[in-house]
Amino acid sequence: IGSEAIGRIVDGGSLSGFAPYLGWLLVPWAVGAVKRAWRESRTQQQSEQAQQRRYEERLAVVREVHDVVGHGLAVINLQAGVALHVLDRRPEQAEIALSAIKQASKDSLDELRATLAVFRHADGAAPLRPMPGLGDLPDLVSSVRVGGLATELSITGQPRAAPSSVDLAAYRIVQESLTNVVRHARASYVTVTVDYQQDAIAVRVVDDGIGPMPGPDAGQGVTGMRERAASLGGRLSAGRGDSGGFVVDAWLPLPDRVLDSDSGSVGDESAEPSSIAAEQLSGRPR
Known part of the structure; x- marks a missing residue:
């Protein structure tokens, strides 16, 4: 117009x-x-x-580094205290504690390198050292027990292969729980129970210490454990036990393809590490 x-x-x-x-x-x-x-x-x-995505990636890195470094430092601190306490009276026990410090520092550094390698290799290349899992729990418990804290590991149900994500999460939850016991609980005894249920893996850590710690820094480790469980569709509770102490309960569901597999294989994601874990926990020779 x-x-x-x-x-x-x-x-x-x-x-x-x-x-x-x-x-x-x-x-x-x-x-x-x-x-x-x-x-x-x-x-x-x-x-x-x-x-x-960037936030979740940073959170995952922080969570892994926190658990690896935190546990290593807690064990080193515990063993250093033992060494100082018995140095004059029982030098042979002090030597054992110092050897444990050396081993704990080496293990922590190796695990930290492996953890960072996982995040660094975005192309999916496998790290030089596999990530820890349920099969490594006996060594984890021993690292705490050698420092003088009576620690018992109990496996119930039928150990079987689990996805690497569940395998790692269960290990980290136990690791962080034991770290908190060593650092804060003033406990003399702690029990770790892994229960292989029909559709999930349940983890329970109980100590006889003083219970929850107050303060602004309290609960950060528990928050990380809850995030781990939630990321897999599971749940985690932590708090004072009925008779005192502190109790951590985690429930991590298993994917359907694991439940439907008679052989225990879970495919490319985790068959090798998780099969090893099942053998180690059940006591079968590799």
């Missing part, structure tokens, strides 16, 4: 004649506005998703 024609329509007061043309002019504008809004919304959504 020319400007003169529009002018005549407006001057003549006949806007109704212009309405059909106005509609055709508004359609492309409306379509363009909708497309722009959709693109902006999609860009914002992608940005938020990328930001959430």
Whole structure:
């Protein structure tokens, strides 16, 4: 429509004649506005998703490093206290404690390198050292027991292969629980129970210490354990026991493909490490 024609329509007061043309002019504008809004919304959504992924990755790194370094330092601190206490009277026991310190520091460094390698190799390349799992619990318990804390490991149900994610989470929950016992509980005895249920692996750690610790830093390790369990669709509770002390209960579900497998194999994700774990916990020779 020319400007003169529009002018005549407006001057003549006949806007109704212009309405059909106005509609055709508004359609492309409306379509363009909708497309722009959709693109902006999609860009914002992608940005938020990328930001959430980065946050979750950082959280995973922090959680792993916290558990690895925290446990190693707790064991080293415990053994150093033992060495100082018996150095003059029982030098042979002090030597054992110092050897335990050396081994704990080496294990922590090796595990830290393996942990960082997992996050560094985004292409899926396997780390030089496999991540720990339920098969490593006897060694974990021994590292605490040698420091003088009476520690018992009990396995119930039929040990079987589990996905590496569940295997690692169960190990880390026990590790962090024992670290808290060593650092805060003033306990003399702690029991670790791993129960292989029909559809899940349940972990329970109980000590006879002083119970929950107050303070601003209290509960950070428990928060990390809850996040681990929740990320797998499980749950975790922690608090004072009925007769005192502190109790950690975790329930980690097993995927359907594990439940349906008679052989215990779980595919490419974790068959080798988890099969080893099942053999070690059940006492079968490898």
